Amino acid sequence: MRFGILGPVVAWASDGTEVKLGGRRPRTLLARLLLDPREVVPTQDLVEAFYGTELPDSVRSTPKTAAKLLRQALGEQRDLIETCPGGYMISAALDDIDAYRFRALVRKAERQDALEKTRTLSEALSLWRGPALAGLNNAVFRSAASGWEEMRLVALERKLSADLELGRHHDLVGELYQLAEKHPKREALRGLLMKALFRSGRTTEALEVYATYRNQVRSEFGIEPSPQLSQLQLRILNMDPELQESASDRSIESVVVGPALVPPPAPADRSPANLPARPHGVIGRAEQLALIQRTLTTNRGYLPVAVISGPGGYGKTTLAIEAAYRMKGHFPDGQLYAHLAGAQPQPASAGDVLARFLTLLGISEIPATVDAKAEVFRAAIAGRQLLVVLDDAATSAQVLPLLPGEPGCAVIVTSRNPMPGIGGEHIMMGPMSHDEASELISSRVDVDHHGGAPAALKRLIELCGGMPLALDLACARLVTHPHWNLSHLADRLADIDQRLSVLNVDGRDVRKCFELGYQLLSPDAQTLMRMIGYLGVGEISAWTAAALADSTLGHVTSLLDELAATHLLTVTGTVPYIHCRVHDLVLAYARERATTDGDLAELRTGLNRALGARLALADTAYVAMHGPHQRALAGSTVRWTPADSVLRIAGSATDWFTARLPEISQMVQRSAEVCLYEACWELAVAPQTAMEAGGYFDLWLTTHMRALSAVRSAGIEYGEAVLLHSLGYRALVLRDHLEAETHLRQSAEIFSRLGDSEGQAVVMILLSDACRLRGDLTAAQAACEEGFALRPTNKRARAGLWLNLGRAQTHGGELARATESLRQSLDLFEQSDDLRGQAEAHCDLARIYVREANLAAAAAAFSSAFQRAQAVGDTLGMAYILTDLGEAHAQLDSAENAYPLLLEAEELAQQANNMYVRRRARQALAKLAHPMAPPASPTHPDGSALLRGGRPAGH
Numbered sequence: 001m002r003f004g005i006l007g008p009v010v011a012w013a014s015d016g017t018e019v020k021l022g023g024r025r026p027r028t029l030l031a032r033l034l035l036d037p038r039e040v041v042p043t044q045d046l047v048e049a050f051y052g053t054e055l056p057d058s059v060r061s062t063p064k065t066a067a068k069l070l071r072q073a074l075g076e077q078r079d080l081i082e083t084c085p086g087g088y089m090i091s092a093a094l095d096d097i098d099a100y101r102f103r104a105l106v107r108k109a110e111r112q113d114a115l116e117k118t119r120t121l122s123e124a125l126s127l128w129r130g131p132a133l134a135g136l137n138n139a140v141f142r143s144a145a146s147g148w149e150e151m152r153l154v155a156l157e158r159k160l161s162a163d164l165e166l167g168r169h170h171d172l173v174g175e176l177y178q179l180a181e182k183h184p185k186r187e188a189l190r191g192l193l194m195k196a197l198f199r200s201g202r203t204t205e206a207l208e209v210y211a212t213y214r215n216q217v218r219s220e221f222g223i224e225p226s227p228q229l230s231q232l233q234l235r236i237l238n239m240d241p242e243l244q245e246s247a248s249d250r251s252i253e254s255v256v257v258g259p260a261l262v263p264p265p266a267p268a269d270r271s272p273a274n275l276p277a278r279p280h281g282v283i284g285r286a287e288q289l290a291l292i293q294r295t296l297t298t299n300r301g302y303l304p305v306a307v308i309s310g311p312g313g314y315g316k317t318t319l320a321i322e323a324a325y326r327m328k329g330h331f332p333d334g335q336l337y338a339h340l341a342g343a344q345p346q347p348a349s350a351g352d353v354l355a356r357f358l359t360l361l362g363i364s365e366i367p368a369t370v371d372a373k374a375e376v377f378r379a380a381i382a383g384r385q386l387l388v389v390l391d392d393a394a395t396s397a398q399v400l401p402l403l404p405g406e407p408g409c410a411v412i413v414t415s416r417n418p419m420p421g422i423g424g425e426h427i428m429m430g431p432m433s434h435d436e437a438s439e440l441i442s443s444r445v446d447v448d449h450h451g452g453a454p455a456a457l458k459r460l461i462e463l464c465g466g467m468p469l470a471l472d473l474a475c476a477r478l479v480t481h482p483h484w485n486l487s488h489l490a491d492r493l494a495d496i497d498q499r500l501s502v503l504n505v506d507g508r509d510v511r512k513c514f515e516l517g518y519q520l521l522s523p524d525a526q527t528l529m530r531m532i533g534y535l536g537v538g539e540i541s542a543w544t545a546a547a548l549a550d551s552t553l554g555h556v557t558s559l560l561d562e563l564a565a566t567h568l569l570t571v572t573g574t575v576p577y578i579h580c581r582v583h584d585l586v587l588a589y590a591r592e593r594a595t596t597d598g599d600l601a602e603l604r605t606g607l608n609r610a611l612g613a614r615l616a617l618a619d620t621a622y623v624a625m626h627g628p629h630q631r632a633l634a635g636s637t638v639r640w641t642p643a644d645s646v647l648r649i650a651g652s653a654t655d656w657f658t659a660r661l662p663e664i665s666q667m668v669q670r671s672a673e674v675c676l677y678e679a680c681w682e683l684a685v686a687p688q689t690a691m692e693a694g695g696y697f698d699l700w701l702t703t704h705m706r707a708l709s710a711v712r713s714a715g716i717e718y719g720e721a722v723l724l725h726s727l728g729y730r731a732l733v734l735r736d737h738l739e740a741e742t743h744l745r746q747s748a749e750i751f752s753r754l755g756d757s758e759g760q761a762v763v764m765i766l767l768s769d770a771c772r773l774r775g776d777l778t779a780a781q782a783a784c785e786e787g788f789a790l791r792p793t794n795k796r797a798r799a800g801l802w803l804n805l806g807r808a809q810t811h812g813g814e815l816a817r818a819t820e821s822l823r824q825s826l827d828l829f830e831q832s833d834d835l836r837g838q839a840e841a842h843c844d845l846a847r848i849y850v851r852e853a854n855l856a857a858a859a860a861a862f863s864s865a866f867q868r869a870q871a872v873g874d875t876l877g878m879a880y881i882l883t884d885l886g887e888a889h890a891q892l893d894s895a896e897n898a899y900p901l902l903l904e905a906e907e908l909a910q911q912a913n914n915m916y917v918r919r920r921a922r923q924a925l926a927k928l929a930h931p932m933a934p935p936a937s938p939t940h941p942d943g944s945a946l947l948r949g950g951r952p953a954g955h
Helices: 024-035 043-051 062-080 098-109 114-125 139-165 169-182 187-199 203-221 227-237 286-297 316-326 350-360 370-380 396-402 434-444 454-463 468-480 486-494 511-520 523-535 542-549 553-565 584-597 600-626 653-659 661-673 677-685 688-694 697-714 717-733 737-754 757-773 777-789 795-811 815-831 835-851 855-871 875-892 895-911 915-929
Strands: 002-004 010-012 081-084 087-090 305-309 335-339 387-393 410-415 425-428 539-541 570-572 579-581
Touching: 002 098, 024 043, 024 062, 024 087, 024 139, 043 062, 043 087, 043 139, 062 081, 062 087, 098 114, 098 139, 114 139, 139 169, 139 187, 169 187, 187 203, 187 227, 203 227, 286 305, 286 316, 286 410, 286 425, 305 316, 316 387, 316 410, 335 350, 350 370, 350 396, 370 396, 387 396, 434 454, 434 468, 454 486, 468 486, 511 584, 523 542, 523 553, 523 584, 523 600, 539 542, 539 661, 542 553, 542 579, 542 600, 553 570, 553 579, 600 653, 600 661, 600 677, 600 835, 653 661, 653 688, 661 677, 661 688, 661 697, 677 697, 677 717, 688 697, 688 717, 688 875, 697 717, 717 737, 717 757, 737 757, 757 777, 757 795, 777 795, 795 815, 795 835, 815 835, 835 855, 835 875, 855 875, 875 895, 875 915, 895 915
Parallel strands: 305 410, 305 425, 335 387, 387 410
Antiparallel strands: 002 010, 081 087, 539 579, 570 579
16 A cells, blocks of 8 residues: 655555545544654654644544444555554555655765656655645645755755756746746756856846846845856856757766756866855954854865854854955955855765865866865865865764865864864854944844843843844844834833744844754753743753753753753853753744643643742752741742752852852743742742842842732632731831731731631731831730730741840840840740851840840940851841941940951852941941031930931741
């Protein structure tokens, strides 16, 4: 039995009669299986072939039903359709499927001379019965059909080229005119038509074909025809006699690489020069250009090579061509250029490229093998000074046979891969600097006309990631949309779901920079890439990646290496603390892939694991600061840990949180978008201590308001109460007791409604702070007593109540009672192993010793507090402590001892972005310099500064 997809999908019995396949379902199933013959096609892929990505309910049975109908139609050959674990497979031989028979014949023709080639390709093209997969309009089939149609056109071009070489130009003119009109953008057809017309004695018409095409591409795309087509026009203008020859007229073998036209042999007295057109207005890259020039012009007795590598879209080819033009004077014997198609599924072979080089050098007899061609090439350029540009190389093995042997020559190689097997100077292309990117944009568009404020320009450059191609396409958008300004364009690019569509102009598409790398990935790596896109976070750890993949750190590290090798991410750090940076444009591509190729349920499950993994590490950091006892306010998101690792963090807990604040913020936003509300609010409050210590008050507010909106919409009252509690704490840190009380009383009301006495007690701690800050010490103590009455079981909550009770008693002058309360607090904090709480209790005890004029005891207590704050990386806490200690020395000792403490306190407060503590330290320093200055803040009747008494007590 034979099958066909080069036209309507069909099956033929052994006697040649067509098999009636029945309805749409069995025909669709057969078509999808024939796209991957002898391979298992997953059920999910089959479902998408039936319905696309908009899947109705209860579709899983569709493939099973279709397979049953298809087997009935195939009759005795029903066993060709096999049911396999996870999907179905057709076990037909490739030669029994017209498309694969066609492909085999096309490949066979590559090794044949002109006469055999035209016969083989005619046989191949005769297999086509119409458009591939005719009648099937699903995206899966449209994509596959496009691939087969492209192969058909290439085969047709190669056949016509062979026919032309055989002297059949008179018969080809009409057909080529029709094809050129039908496919106006295929330059190879224009070249064949020009050559056929010229050989038919119709020179004027041949030149008109070129002129028409040149006007077309210049008006539509602003580019010139390729160097090959332009050279053909010049040869026609010069009435080149060699252009009249066919294969029967000359002995030299015609060399064709792909469908491109091959330049003629260079006369012996001419130097080869087939560089592409010089790039217009190259911006930046001055350092790299200088390095290439130094590398290639310094005589060290061996062949100089410059290897330019990096991701697609970063201007490797532009840099190489510009460098080649700048150095033409150093290589008087010519320049050779070859595009090696390393970014294509089938890179150019070294043998074909060598054949082209030998032709350009005027060699008439070209050997058959690669080694022999390489020998002839090296011999032909012996003693000459040539520059060889090898663009878009795939591997070192592809490049090595193409290298000259002469030290007077030089080579520039561009590749997406690092090329470790090639000696020489290696240049890795990265993003443009801000200045270079600004210059590029200014050279393309009128920045002032488009609202070129520095902030808008900077944002646009950041959203393009400094990628030259993306910046160029952004400029093209502004040119084609003169009513847009930079801010509007930046807003469009900021939307990850439309970013790549904005950067797709006239067929130039940044997607192509990532497509090849993605296609080269293993299935597991592709799945991980889609998961990363669905998560949508630009920086992830190996821990998060392992959660997304539901794998071990060991396995996911190899997947991350695979992604890094294809430039889809950049790996930083070392095992086990690996982190990855994903370019925003790559992230947008991965999100698109997740949308088109991923399973939504699988993606959501992976995202929930990643959020649980981040919370597991956040819990570990929290424990490092506050001890192993469970926090008083906790959620129910399931934590996730890889099987081959244990929970641990690098560095201090505060530093760990601070380094991950951008990632956590993005996770908060993403979890809200996909309705994972429990994880959303837990992630928002997790880094509260770090946000306070680093002064990230805007981020604190942004993440909490986003999470608050999410939990309110979902009716998650407990999460709402915790978020309001945290917002109240933020207001206290900023010394806004009115806003703090508003949030805290709302939080207490919700906890009360939920019957959660633990939550209410924790809120009372902060309400006591708020009352004390507004000078109501009675209300402050009452809030603590109300908290005790709720009988909280959490030791940290009880410790916080004792701490704030002691603070209120201290401000009220009840120093003995305050001392006892603070010692109760310290004992509970020590039982909880809460270093941060211990630091606060020691610091408050030290303040009492200062009021008792006991400097020795105060200094010892401050020292204990400082050691604990330092142990958890609490910069703000250290600033509080040093400010208090400096003031103590100023009051009880000497200015000489106070100065260095207050100076360090001011510096730490500045690092923590806390103006209150910084102002206190400055005022104390000013008072030391001018001891008669009046007090800078209102004082309590007992003489203590009303606003002093430490930071608010956390939960």
